[in-house]
Amino acid sequence: MIGTYWLPKHRGICMMRYMKLHISQAFPSTLSKAVDVGLVMAVIFGLTLKPSYAYLDPNTGSYMIQMAIAGAFAGLFAIKSFWTQIKTFINAKLRSRQKKS
Amino acid sequence: MSSALITPDTASFRDPSGHIFRLNHIIYRQVNLSYKQNYDLLLSSGLYQALIDARLLVAHSEVKLKEISDVAAYTIIKPDQLPIISYPYEWSFSQLQDAALATLQIQKIALDYGMGLKDASAYNIQFVDGRPTLIDTLSFEAYEQRPWVAYNQFCQHFLGPLALMSLVDVRLNRLLREYIDGVPLDLVARLLPGKARLKPSLLAHIFLHASSQLKHAKPQPGKKVDKTLTMSRRSLDGLIDSLHSGVSGLSFSIPKTEWADYYAANNNYLDKAMKAKHKMVFDYAKAMKPKVVWDLGGNTGQFSRLFSDKGITTVCWDIDPVAVEMNYQLVKKNNEKYLWPALQDFTNPSPALGWNHQERLSLSERGPVDVVLALALVHHMAIANNVPLEKVATFMHSLTKKGLVIEFIPKQDSQVQLLLSSRQDIFDTYTKEGFEAAFRPYFTINESKLIPGTKRWLYRMSTHR
Numbered sequence: 001m002i003g004t005y006w007l008p009k010h011r012g013i014c015m016m017r018y019m020k021l022h023i024s025q026a027f028p029s030t031l032s033k034a035v036d037v038g039l040v041m042a043v044i045f046g047l048t049l050k051p052s053y054a055y056l057d058p059n060t061g062s063y064m065i066q067m068a069i070a071g072a073f074a075g076l077f078a079i080k081s082f083w084t085q086i087k088t089f090i091n092a093k094l095r096s097r098q099k100k101s
Numbered sequence: 102m103s104s105a106l107i108t109p110d111t112a113s114f115r116d117p118s119g120h121i122f123r124l125n126h127i128i129y130r131q132v133n134l135s136y137k138q139n140y141d142l143l144l145s146s147g148l149y150q151a152l153i154d155a156r157l158l159v160a161h162s163e164v165k166l167k168e169i170s171d172v173a174a175y176t177i178i179k180p181d182q183l184p185i186i187s188y189p190y191e192w193s194f195s196q197l198q199d200a201a202l203a204t205l206q207i208q209k210i211a212l213d214y215g216m217g218l219k220d221a222s223a224y225n226i227q228f229v230d231g232r233p234t235l236i237d238t239l240s241f242e243a244y245e246q247r248p249w250v251a252y253n254q255f256c257q258h259f260l261g262p263l264a265l266m267s268l269v270d271v272r273l274n275r276l277l278r279e280y281i282d283g284v285p286l287d288l289v290a291r292l293l294p295g296k297a298r299l300k301p302s303l304l305a306h307i308f309l310h311a312s313s314q315l316k317h318a319k320p321q322p323g324k325k326v327d328k329t330l331t332m333s334r335r336s337l338d339g340l341i342d343s344l345h346s347g348v349s350g351l352s353f354s355i356p357k358t359e360w361a362d363y364y365a366a367n368n369n370y371l372d373k374a375m376k377a378k379h380k381m382v383f384d385y386a387k388a389m390k391p392k393v394v395w396d397l398g399g400n401t402g403q404f405s406r407l408f409s410d411k412g413i414t415t416v417c418w419d420i421d422p423v424a425v426e427m428n429y430q431l432v433k434k435n436n437e438k439y440l441w442p443a444l445q446d447f448t449n450p451s452p453a454l455g456w457n458h459q460e461r462l463s464l465s466e467r468g469p470v471d472v473v474l475a476l477a478l479v480h481h482m483a484i485a486n487n488v489p490l491e492k493v494a495t496f497m498h499s500l501t502k503k504g505l506v507i508e509f510i511p512k513q514d515s516q517v518q519l520l521l522s523s524r525q526d527i528f529d530t531y532t533k534e535g536f537e538a539a540f541r542p543y544f545t546i547n548e549s550k551l552i553p554g555t556k557r558w559l560y561r562m563s564t565h566r
Contacts, residue, residue: 061314062253069305074339
């Protein structure tokens with residue numbers, strides 16, 4: 001299912017396998033569910049094709065892990081931003097009610 | 102570039118976008134034609150002005166120099182000149198943390214203007230008017246939907262060292278002195294306690310990151326990593342936000358150290374004597390009309406502020422990370438513009454580091470400065486560290502152009518007695534006469550006075566040149 005979004009199927013699956021490997025090395029089992037959710041988001045917020053030129057070597061390992069986790073954090077960021085909007089809306093409503101009263 | 106008066110900066114050679122040079126003691130930056138589009142975009146997009154308004158980027162003006170005839174040059178800029186350069190291994194926890202947060206803030210603003218940071222070196226940040234400020238105007242490039250090229254550098258320069266300082270020991274910032282391009286993440290991961298994995302940002306940006314780097318450390322023949330993959334803006338925003346949470350979620354609570362409560366609990370001055378010492382120190386230094394003062398072993402900056410409060414650029418060096426931290430908190434609280442708190446161990450001062458020993462300047466290469474204060478310091482060098490007084494004098498001479506305000510504390514003083522209590526007294530020449538004899542070859546002793554209510558002597562000396 002993951003691979004059916006707007007990126008090549010094999011790339012999403014590779015990313016999932018890649019992350020699983022590193023998570024099992026760096027953090028034994030307990031957060032695996034949360035990480036699975038993160039991985040889904042990682043792939044959902046996915047990837048497109050473009051060449052890259054830079055004077056700094058991004059480091060292959062850094063490059064790969066960044067691609068994988070950035071999507072997960074994008075999901076969290078989206079939730080956080082949404083929650084902030086809700087809070088702002090509620091606070092504004094409460095303030096206007098207080099003013100009226 | 103034409104010769105004679107122009108000195109290329111020895112640390113500015115990695116980025117082909119341009120380089121720094123000095124001409125008649127003024128610092129300039131050459132912007133190369135290869136960076137033209139990005140430089141123009143920085144100005145035309147409004148990003149430059151936004152960062153100047155936020156006081157996050159050093160301001161510059163474009164200049165024409167007849168001495169420059171480099172065909173690769175697009176333009177020459179003259180940035181606001183910095184009175185002092187300090188390095189990340191000389192910063193306290195909060196200084197490094199604020200520098201990290203400033204870097205992320207700059208990246209966020211840059212993205213809003215269609216650009217991004219192409220590097221995230223801690224050495225690109227300097228404290229200007231007490232605030233962390235980006236000094237590399239050529240750090241920006243047009244944003245294309247790619248992963249952050251400086252992600253690894255940010256983690257190695259900022260997040261990793263901060264995590265170690267916060268969760269293991271604040272003195273681990275010294276690792277930045279050993280690892281000039283930031284602390285390797287596999288080392289950070291090995292040194293951090295297990296509980297660090299419970300912080301999602303550290304789990305991701307340190308542990309998983311280090312694991313990924315180890316896996317890809319050796320290129321596998323025939324297997325090419327696809328570096329053409331790109332990343333959405335939303336993902337990059339999430340990454341930056343996560344790094345921000347990771348950095349701001351780390352803290353350092355001030356413990357009691359040998360020096361942090363020195364003035365409150367552990368000195369030989371009554372209020373009246375301290376006031377008298379303040380006046381004597383200020384009058385002695387003022388006689389030399391300093392524009393820049395270095396206060397060696399200045400603790401939390403009590404004497405430094407005699408000068409910085411009057412608009413004199415003052416660096417307060419101290420060995421104790423807690424004292425430097427407390428000093429920096431005061432600088433922030435009072436919006437002080439002229440005081441630079443910085444870490445320095447004078448028995449092992451910052452060396453010249455990096456390529457050809459020239460990328461990061463040693464302490465003495467950043468001097469000499471107009472006036473050096475050495476208050477209640479000599480006994481630590483001479484007795485606690487067995488440095489002969491002649492060598493102390495030579496060292497002080499290398500740091501000051503005009504002169505020295507220096508305190509001599511004799512053996513009869515209780516603080517020196519304390520140093521001698523656990524060891525044999527092998528310091529026969531540690532007397533007032535021995536002290537003066539050691540300094541006379543390098544300085545003229547202009548005046549000296551007994552500090553009221555103490556056994557301590559204060560000297561004003563002018564440098565032999």
